[in-house]
Amino acid sequence: MSAASVRAEAKRLLALSLEAGVVSSELVGAVLAALEKSRSAHQLRPLLRAYLTNVRRELARGEARIEHAGPLSSAEADAIAAHFSKSLGRTIRPVTRRNDALLAGFRVRVADDVTDLTASLRLANLAKSLS
């Protein structure tokens, strides 16, 4: 299979894995079981790699990865996710991770978009403006 056909097949498999626009673990399992039966091992490896990339990207599209310094309540995380759900027009769920190197505030990443409201970024901008 060529790279283009592998990408197209992975895209089709991703579409089969969505339930109401969200990746479903049951559907993903069904797709994997079907692939295991229908494809040989040497054909399966590049296709599974492309399928995994697509699934990760789709999952990232539905996640708001929030890095924060200090405590961040679940209500605040939900508020952040709601903000992005509203602005992007799809359901976004929060995934939080504490990182005190950010000093204060938080950084949100949804797919390829990054929103940074941290004190470390402001200090970096201040250093850039002074130099």
Add this chain to the structure above:
Amino acid sequence: MTFLSALLAADAAPAAAKAAAGAAPVAPATNPAETIIQLFGSFGVDGPHLLIQLINFSILAFILYRFAIKPALGQMEERNRLIEKGLADAQAATQRLADAQKASDAKLNAASDEAAKMLADARNAAKAAVEAAKAEATAAQTEVIAKAKAAIEADRVKMMNEVRGEVSRLVVETAAKVLEQNLDDATRGRLNEAAVKQLAR
């Protein structure tokens, strides 16, 4: 009556006088010519003798003139001509010498003028060369100074930027460390809450 007419008249007078002397005593002459003749006769002047002497003298004078005086005069004239020619040549030579001297003086003056002109030209050329060299040296000096100033200014600006960047980095690092040490969870929680509110706006 002239002297010559008196002499001619005297040719006939002796014969008549001799004839008369034999016949009668000599009567005093009344004619002035006869008086003169008698006077010359008393001094021994005989007419035919005088005539012969005149002829002899004329022949002698002709011979002298033809063979002595005329060649001598010719030689004298030739000498005079040669002398005049020599004088003329000498004068011409003097004139030529003067002309040559004048030409020589003119050439010397011209050469002197030309030498003076060449010297002045050489001086002017040397002066111009010196001025050009001075101008070139001044321009090169100015260019070197300008380049040095530009390099110094560039170094200064670069150093200032480096110092500013370093100071900024130190300030920010210090601020970050201070914040990291001094921010407690309560403060960070308040800041996160404010950031959420900022995001919602």
